[in-house]
Amino acid sequence: MDLEGIRPNSVTFLWILGACSNLGDVETGRKIHARMVFLGWDTDTVVSTAILGMYSKCEKLGDAKKVFDSLRRKDVVSWTAIITAFSQLGRPRVALELFWEMDLDGVKPNESTFVNILAACTYMDALEDGDKLYKRAISCGYGADVFVGSTAVTMYSRFGNLVEAKAAFDHLREKSTGSWNAIVRAYIQHGHISQAISLYKEMDVHGAEPDTFTHVCLLGACSSLGALEEGERIHARMGDKPDGLAGSAIVAMYAKCGGIEHAMTAFTKMSSSNVVVWNALIAGYVQGEHWQEALDLYHAMNLEGLEADIYTFSSVLGACSGAKDLSEGRAVHARIVSGGLEVVVPLQNGLVNMFAKCGSLTLALEMFRGMASRNTVSWNSMVTAFCQHGEGGGAFELFKEMLLEGAEPHEQTFTSILNFCSHSGLLQDGFGYFFDMVDEFGIAPVDEHYRCVIDLLGRTGHIAAAEKMVEHAFPGSVIAWTSLLAACRTYRNVEIAARATEELMRVRPENPAPLVQLANLCAEAGRWDAVERVKRMMEEHRKARA
Structure with missing residues (x-):
């Protein structure tokens, strides 16, 4: 066009700038910008806004702001363009400041302005500002706009205000699939799964068509709720040709709700499956502790010519750990190395755990020491590995080293250490x-920590102290009282054993095993009168259960 001597006009430049934006080609965009300045087109507000948009799409906020500042006349389109740029590129606070500047300039916001400034408030956790701006959008007549309303739903949901989120949704003039998705996701994120499923059913009544996002969110909800029948209905609507994300959600839902056989049936019915779906199935088998089946699927996936990824290897390392198959674990390690994934920290942590679970503390420590960077999971995995192998000294030393490195222990770290102390x-x-x-x-201590301490007190003969802790922390816990009863037998404490048995029979009356243990303890202690009393109790229990 240039060679033909034809002078470009504003439409030409708008098209070219759009192409630069889509390609992310900022260098060509700069050349076009320079040419426009030379030809005098930079004084045109529409064209200058397009230049601003190009720099924004190419993530050059400084250049975008310079163009904006150079505008002689700033209209709502140019203000919205710069607010959008800062909002979408991680500078929401600046976006909010620009909005207030626009206000002072006397420019009235439009629907797009409100969408992007509400999104900025969401990103920066500014509920008070966001609430005011949404109320203002309503007063300006934009509250019923599907994009403004859906953004408000997401914003209120982020701050845990489902009442306002639902009010924003109800205020919509027309409800798109996107707006339904926003409110469904809001309820799911805050644990109101039954209500989310009810909203999904309402979509049909209002003629809204669910999309992949809707189905994936709801299948996840069904998984959490164990709602197999509802999950089956959702699957039926999706058909047997879902994409990778939907397919993995279907398989995961069946694995969690209906047993792994249902997941396999759904998998085999799919006309095609990619690595995402295979990963979901393998993960399902690992979660169900079907270690060998998970490994068989991994090999079948390889035969299909699919490339295993980080998620595949994470699950397969879990299967190797569960099966205690060191040979398979070594082979998987070799595949990880050949695939260039040996520097991925989660996989390195998985390898540390796998080697330890498969009996090789040496290989686990070698992997751990070879890590270029370690996170909290890395340290905790190695501390746990020492404890599981009975190497308390190594665990204690590593714990000190962990603290010196600035890594924070978590609940599981202390569970492992306390469990080791208990058994030792x-x-x-x-x-x-x-x-x-x-x-x-x-x-804050959790049940497992208390149980370890109770077991430690019991094993070291502090039966009375253990009983007090059980009464304080676990008055209705079968595991805690059972641990105490076992300790009583070790130290032949018939009185506390009798109270532990009484509590166990109260909590779980259908199980006579505590009575049997108490009778044996009384016999070992030579308390034959007590043996007779316990036998009568056993007979009464048998008749009562008949």
């Missing part, structure tokens, strides 16, 4: 770690 009878160390966990690291 290390009362002082165990209580030291327990109190450090609470006082120094601010970790």
Whole structure:
């Protein structure tokens, strides 16, 4: 065109700038910008806004702001363009400041302005500003706009205000699939799964067509709720030719709700399957502890010519760990290395865990020491590995090293250490770690921590103290009372054993095993009168259950 001597006009430049934006070609965009300045087109507000948009799409905020500042006349389109740029490129606070500047300039926002400024408020956790701006959008007549309303739904959901999210949704003049998705996702994210499924059913009544996003969200919800029948209905609407994301959601839902056989049936009915769907199926088998079947699927996937990815290997390493198959684990490690994924920290952590679970603490430590960077999971995995192999000294030293490196222990770290202390009878160390966990690291004890401490007290003969802790922390726990009863038998404490048995029979009356254990303990202690009383209790229990 240039060679023909034809002078470009504004439409020409708009098309070319659009092409540069789509390609992310900022260098060509700069040349076009320079040519426009030379020809005097940069004074045109529409063209200048297009230049601004090009720089924004190419993620050059500084250049976009310079163009905006150079505009002689700034209309709502140019203001919205610069607000959008800062909102979408991770500078939401600047976007909000620009909005208030626009206000002072006397320019009225439009629908697009409100969509992007509400999104900015969402990103920066500015609920108060967002709420004011949405109310203003309503007063300007934009509250019923599908894009403004859907953005408001997402914003209120982010801040946990489902009442306002639902009000924004109900205010919409027309509800698109996107707006239905926003409110369905809002309810799912906050654990209101039954309501989300009810909203999905309402979509049919209002003539809205669910899309892949709708179905994937709802299948995840069905998985959480164990709602197999609802999941089957959703699957039926999707057909047997879903894309990779939907296919993996279908397989995952069946694996969690209906057993792995249902997941396999759904998988085999799919006309085609990619690595995402295979990953979901393999993960399902691993979650169900079907270790060998998971490994068989991994090999079948390889035969299909599909390239395993990080998620595949993560699941397969879990299968190797569960099966304690070191040979298979080594082969998977070799595949990870050949695929150039040996530097991926989650896979390195998986390898540490796999080697430890398969009995090779040496290989686990070698992998751990070879890591260029370690996260908290890496340290915790290695501490746990030492504990599981009975190497308490190594675990304690590694724990100190972990703290020196600035890594934070978590619940599982202390569970492993406390469990080791319990089985080794290390009362002082165990209580030291327990109190450090609470006082120094601010970790609130969970059931497993208390159980470890109760077991530690019981194993070291502090039966009365163990009983008090059970009464305080686990008055209705079968596991805690059973641990206490076992400790009573070790130290022949008939009185506390009798109270533990009484509590166990109260919590789980259908199980006579505690009575049998108490009778045996009384016999071992030579308390034959007590043996007779327990036998009568057993007979009464048998008649009551008949």
